Amino acid sequence: MKQTPKTVKMWIITCLLFTLVLGNDRVFKMCGTWRHGNASRNLKYDLKTGCKEIEISANERTLSIQGSITAKCTQSSSINLESKPLQNQSPFCVFWEPLLDLLIVQLNGKNHTLCRPNGLQETCCTDLSQEKQETSALYGIVNGSIYGDTIRYDVMEKYTFQGDTINCKKKFCDEASKKPNGAKMIEEVVMKSNKTGRVDLPCAQSTVIEMKEGFTGLSLTLPAPRNVAPNMIPSVYLPSCLKSRSTSKVVCTYYKNKTLFQGGSSDVVLLDDIVGLSVENEIIENLPEPVRIRFYHSPLPSNYSRRCVSWDTRKDIKVNWRYDGCETVKIHDRETECCCNLLTYFAILVQVEKKATVHHLEALTFITAVGCAMSLVSCLVLFYWLCKCRRGKGQSLLVHRGVVVATFFLCLCFSLTSSLAKTGNETICKIMGTLLHYSLLSTLCWMTVEMFHTFFLVCCVSSSTLPLWVFYLAGFGIPAILVCRLLSIGDIYGLRKIMPSEDDTSLYFMCWMLDSDKSRLAHHIIIIGLLAVVVSSGIVMLFFVATKIPNRPEWRKNRMAFFSIWGLTCLFCTTWGLGLFSFVPFSEATLFLFCIINSCHGVFHLLRYYAIERMKKRCELSSDGGSRGSVMLQCRDDEGV
Template sequence: MEQNPKSVRMWIITCLLFILGQAMENDRDFKMCGTWRHGNASRNLKSDLKVGCKVIEISANESTLSIQGSITAKCTRSSSIPLESNPLQNPSHFCVFWEPLLDLMIVEVNGKKYTLCESHGLQGTCCTDLSLEDQKIATLYGIENGSIHGDTISYNVMELYRFRGDTINCKEKFCDEASQKRSGANMIEEVVMKSNKTGRVDLPCAQSTIIEIKEGFTGLNFTLPAPRTVAPNMTPTVYLPSCLKSQSTITSKVVCTYYKDKSLFQRGSSDAVLLDDIVGLSVENEIIKNLPEPVRIRFHHSALPANLSRRCVSWDTREDNEVTWKYDGCETEIHDTETECRCNHLTYFAILVQVEQKATVRHLEALTFITAVGCAVSLVSCLVLFYWLCKRSLYSKRVKKTQISLVHRGLVVAIFLLCLFFILTGTMANVGKKIVCQITGSLLHYALLSTLCWMAMEVFHTFLLIRKVFNSTLPTWIFYLVGFGLPVLLVGILLLIENVYDVDIYGERKIVPSDDVNNPYRMCWMLENDKSLLAHYIINVGLLAVVVSSGAVMLFLVVREIHNRPDWKKIHVAFLSIWGLTCLFGTTWGLGFLDFGPVSETILFIFCIINSLQGFFLMLRYYALERMKKKDRSISDGSSSGSSKQHMLQTYEKS
């Protein structure tokens, strides 16, 4: 039996309508578009909208595009709007947009928008889930290529489309949809911003406050709205600085949203533990960064266990597809039952407190005491050794010995500065001035880099002497440039980054003892944010690895050069040479790479003792060598044995 082509086409359309009707049941917002075939005479847009939830009819004829029915929550509108007539623009494209949560309806004809219903705020009960109920075929004029959300309903010319709606709790459904999407926080803030309302806006998943800032805004301190289940004294407070007001706009809207449910933010961040309270801040049509005065958010919470710490973090949901909490741009001020976040940026993101296990150090008091005593002894030793080296340089007539003394003096000065600033760093941190701690931290970093650079110069100069690469000495300025100039360049770059990108690299660093977590040791050093840690691993760890590895290689070469000499068989001579060269070449700093496993505490004690006393060991080595040289000269009786022994003990002075 042969079927009528027209019947087949209608059957396909009917099936498609049924499928679309089922699919649209989960669509909150409504968008119906089509091509309006009309005459060349004047045209108008007719509306007749009423409160209720029955049907909405979208129809068209030769001169009128009509939207009528009962689907609004508060809007009642009956009007006829004349449209721009252009005989050459036929047919016309149109779309009908309906947002039930906002009670907002907009019709767009040939790119021009007409608002039929203004937003009346966020609606609790609304008419949504519009599904196609009926349609009527036209002869000549009407709607062609009608579609819903981009899916074509019919290619034929239709006179009328009728849609039926259902009454639901629109706020609850919106929150359910937002919780299923990574951009759910953005959805909430965008809808609140579009509600054309100031003051409090309530949703089941969030409570917002819309603040309008105008000319003369001097700042505002307020408490965020909260659900009834939350005590008023436990809700966050926010301070908005006056610099939020943009000079390019007369008025701006700021949306401050309080999220008690962290499910919108926790997904994908299972390794992070967040406090329940989360605050989202955004400014209408603006991205705010590098504020001269920070936004302050104060979170109130119950007292946390002593073994937990708190830090303020932020997440820009528009830039990060994954949940990535960052420390940049926020400072944390901690009190017993409060945590204040001071942040220099503001956009569509959440500011919250992250709770993490504290990294504690065992025996911190003993380690601090040992290091302080060792540094004090090294300070005195460096002064004595520097005097001896300067005196020796004045009386020396050999150029190479003078240059060797120069390298030694540079290392002694660097170790002196390192010990001095390390002793001062705890005192300066307790002064409480941020700028003072930043300066002290940068000076301590400079002294550390200078010490490592001069150790590298010791290795390089010894290599030149042992291998006799050059017959003449190197210019003195090369040693000063590397030993004192390179650290200035590296620290200067980090300080420039601080000022240009407004990222704190130096400042107060807290080291928490395991036996008293409430009384951390404060020092001025590099901070623990992402950029500081990156600089630490690249500059500090990288330079240390170069010095330790090259020093170990040079130590091996020196020992191999002299191990066959007769005097090398004596235990005290061998120990003195190896120990002295080990300190001189910085290989004792390699213990820092062994700080792991069951022997980590032992390694940490050895590291602190040896390296804090490094200045003392160098002075002791120099004194022992001088005594042995005098003894050899007294018994040599003009023989070469004394000079041979002196030559062996001062291996890196070989010429």
């Protein structure tokens, strides 16, 4: 008789569910169709410990499972099958999971658990292979199959399978290590073991915790192999918000072996300790209170950094470590805590990544110190010169003084940052880093103001109508607003460590922006953005003036105006423009040029103003005869430049 479509559909769905639940290729799965009579039927079983054989047989009234294959389960009984079948045949499957000592018979879409899980078995009977089969004339098993592969299509009275006694845990770990989702397999089988407390495997040690009504959170130290020192075992804090049902289980697994987690980027190294957390039948993320995992490890080299990462096996079959979802808290050099707001089948670990190093740091530091000292003296001389100057437009002198003052404080802050950083005072270093960043932004803003102001004078040959407070706002106010905004975000400024080289253990300390994601983002948006404005505006203005001068007769005698724009462009674009190209292959040579030119920035300012004054004096001395009046007018106009 043929099966109804409804029965077939139910059978297919149930088989798929069992494939998902018991889905690893070590599960024994024998299926077929039991051809029986129309009288009452029963399921008979007689199971004993050992590893002799298992017989699956059927006749007119009885489907029988008997043999010696279990580790601890001893069961013998008969189940009356109440419902009368609509036809004289019933589909069935026998599932055997030796690691769990679990045996289930599925008959007409209904599950009959003959042996329930009783922990993970050390020694078990597995690798069942067919030994013999007996034929029957009318009643028995039709279309018998193993793992979906048909053995016989005709009616068979009995199938007999023999197994081998093996170390079940070891074999399971060997198979899990070969699978990309091996960690997930381990957590699933521990969850199905029907045990609470400690569960040991050669490849992992787990703790199964039952979260009952009134669960208020729990701190625990994970189980670990005997060879691990007690003070090096990770600890976990589970918040109360993990429990979403009346009763649920959470599995905390400790992996001392990284074999299951090989893969991902080749430029990172995983620490030996890895922790996996999963909750029974739950996908948990965006927790209001984070799960905290604390790792204990040996002190890391100074040129290594620590980051907590996670791998969600629901999203990636292969190993793919992610930084999102976990925050790294560095307790001290031997202890790191990971605070994570998501929880499912994933591992949490500490990532070790080499920091960027700076070669020839000692030479670069010496060059910068000498250049900053020369710039400080040059800025003082130039500021005194500008204050004593009686000629020129008021706005122009204001802009010149603003650039000099900003450059002076930038060199002063940079000269003090290393000495203050060595004190180790976090508050002082945070203040110093803030001042250094502010003086750098102020210098870039005043350079941009001078670039546009000079260009305006050259093009219009007249004084700007802008009030003086606009220049102060652009040079000092805008940087103050940006720095205050960064201070409100927090964790931007502080002690920064720089490695001289990969082989050198001595560190260079400075008070600057921290090596964090927020600080790097602020650096690229603000500093690199202002550098791009200074460099691009200088190039555009130089190009504009150079193309307009040959076409305008009134400018042909005004050599000083072009020289001023050309000097500003070379000074600003060459010095700060190198900062935009420090990532090119010639980075070391670029770094030396950048340090030399920028540390001597104040000296170049002094030389530029001195050259312009010399040109003005020569212009005045050359004024004689009838042309004296026009030349003097030109010189006076050029004084604003």
